[in-house]
Amino acid sequence: MDSLEYSTEARNVLNLFYSVDKILYVEGEDDVNFWEVVFNAVGGPSVEIQEAGGKPQLCDRMEEVRSGVGDYLVAIDADFDFFDQIEECPRIMRTYGYSIENTIVTGQIINRLVCSVAKVPRRSFPLEVCVDWLKQIEMDLQNLIIFDIVNRVDGLGHVVVVDNCDRFMKGRKSKEVCAERVGGHLRALPFSVSEERELVVKSRLAELGRGWLDVLRGHFLMSLVQRYVKSSVARLRSEVSISREMFFGTLVLAFEMTFNEQHPHFEYYSRTVTRATGVDNDSKMLFCV
Numbered sequence: 260m261d262s263l264e265y266s267t268e269a270r271n272v273l274n275l276f277y278s279v280d281k282i283l284y285v286e287g288e289d290d291v292n293f294w295e296v297v298f299n300a301v302g303g304p305s306v307e308i309q310e311a312g313g314k315p316q317l318c319d320r321m322e323e324v325r326s327g328v329g330d331y332l333v334a335i336d337a338d339f340d341f342f343d344q345i346e347e348c349p350r351i352m353r354t355y356g357y358s359i360e361n362t363i364v365t366g367q368i369i370n371r372l373v374c375s376v377a378k379v380p381r382r383s384f385p386l387e388v389c390v391d392w393l394k395q396i397e398m399d400l401q402n403l404i405i406f407d408i409v410n411r412v413d414g415l416g417h418v419v420v421v422d423n424c425d426r427f428m429k430g431r432k433s434k435e436v437c438a439e440r441v442g443g444h445l446r447a448l449p450f451s452v453s454e455e456r457e458l459v460v461k462s463r464l465a466e467l468g469r470g471w472l473d474v475l476r477g478h479f480l481m482s483l484v485q486r487y488v489k490s491s492v493a494r495l496r497s498e499v500s501i502s503r504e505m506f507f508g509t510l511v512l513a514f515e516m517t518f519n520e521q522h523p524h525f526e527y528y529s530r531t532v533t534r535a536t537g538v539d540n541d542s543k544m545l546f547c548v
Contacts, residue, residue, distance in 0.1 A: 267323055271330040273307070280304035281536065282331040284311055284320045289507065293359040294334050296515045300525070303532040306332070314338075324350050332535055339411040339474070341467055349534040355524040356469065358477030362524045364484055366390035368513045373488055375509075377495040384495060392434070392487060397471045399436035403427075404471050405460050406445055409452050417448055422478040424486065434483075434490040481507065 265273065273282050283306040285294055291308045298306055311317045314335055323329030325348045337353040355362050366389040373389070374381050407419040427444070429437040464474065472480065485506050492499050519525060 267328055270323075274331070277307035279307045281306050283308045283334060284317060284331065285309070285334045286311060286314050286317060286336060290334065290336075290359055292511050293363065293514075296511070296518055297528050298532060300515075300518045301529040301532050304536050321348075321351050324348055336477070339408055341469070341474070342408065342412045342463065349531075349537075352531050352535050355527045356473035356477075357475060360477030360481050361473050361475065362522075362528075363510050363514045364393075364472075364480055365517070365522070366393055367517055368510060369393075369484060369488065371513045371517070372509060373491045373495070375513075376488065376499060376501070377492040379495050384491065389487075393472065396436060396483060399438060399441065400427075400475060401471050402445060403441050404475055405457055406448065406450075406452055407476070408460050408474065409456060410448075410450070413450075415450055417450065419448065420476045420479050422476070422482065424479055424482045428486065432486075432490060432493075434487040481510075484510075 270282060274280060281304055283294060283298075285291060285308055288310050291310055294306075294308055297303070311320070317333055317335060320329060320331070320333050321335075324331065324333055332350050332352065334352040335354075336358040337355070338357055340353060366386055369389040369392075370381065370384065370386045374384050377384070403420060409415075410417050410419045424436075425431075427436055427440050429435045429440075464470070481503075485501065485503070488506070489499060489501060
């Protein structure tokens with residue numbers, strides 16, 4: 260994060276200093292590489308990307324953009340903003356899913372990563388195996404995600420989904436979710452979700468065209484994928500140790516290689532960048548459930 264604090268007027272011309280079209284402010288250091296890949300892939304204008312240290316630290320930048328005094332771009336994780344009623348500005352770009360991880364993680368990328376780390380040809384580990392695992396995870400975690408969404412929308416303030424998936428897995432090294440552990444966790448929560456509320460959540464996601472893995476918390480999803488990769492590599496070759504930083508960096512490299520028109524989120528980001536950098540700056544409403 261840049262240690263200097265600029266005035267709004269200075270930020271409006273900071274792009275001239277960097278010889279780029281726009282300054283883009285993002286939440287954290289992981290977001291820098293992600294949005295750089297996105298802008299390069301969709302043919303967006305040149306940008307200098309600066310991280311702010313978190314979403315709360317971007318509140319002032321977003322208010323400046325909304326009010327029209329800030330002539331720069333902001334990119335943030337969508338989190339559960341899908342379910343809020345907010346007046347949105349095109350120059351505040353949101354991720355397709357809960358966070359950048361929900362776009363980075365695809366069956367194709369997992370397949371590439373497993374084969375690369377295990378040093379095996381892809382015919383030894385078919386893409387369909389990765390896709391089927393993601394589908395199973397989506398089914399196993401549906402109720403957990405519903406509770407997490409209701410907890411956030413109602414402002415209950417409970418911890419439903421943590422950053423690590425360990426407590427919900429069948430074993431210490433397992434890549435399979437344990438239904439009993441998930442169910443026990445949900446029963447222990449101090450709130451419940453009615454069938455009617457569950458249907459409202461499902462209807463809203465269907466309206467948005469989002470799947471369950473699109474709205475699973477990013478760090479939790481990443482811990483699941485890291486487990487799956489380590490388990491799969493151990494079966495194909497031998498156990499490996501992969502740090503979080505190395506794992507994420509490798510995923511981003513694979514994402515850069517595969518983020519094109521065939522990626523399921525490519526069209527969304529292409530439209531988002533076009534709206535953010537075009538002349539049309541009309542606001543629109545996002546609806547709540």
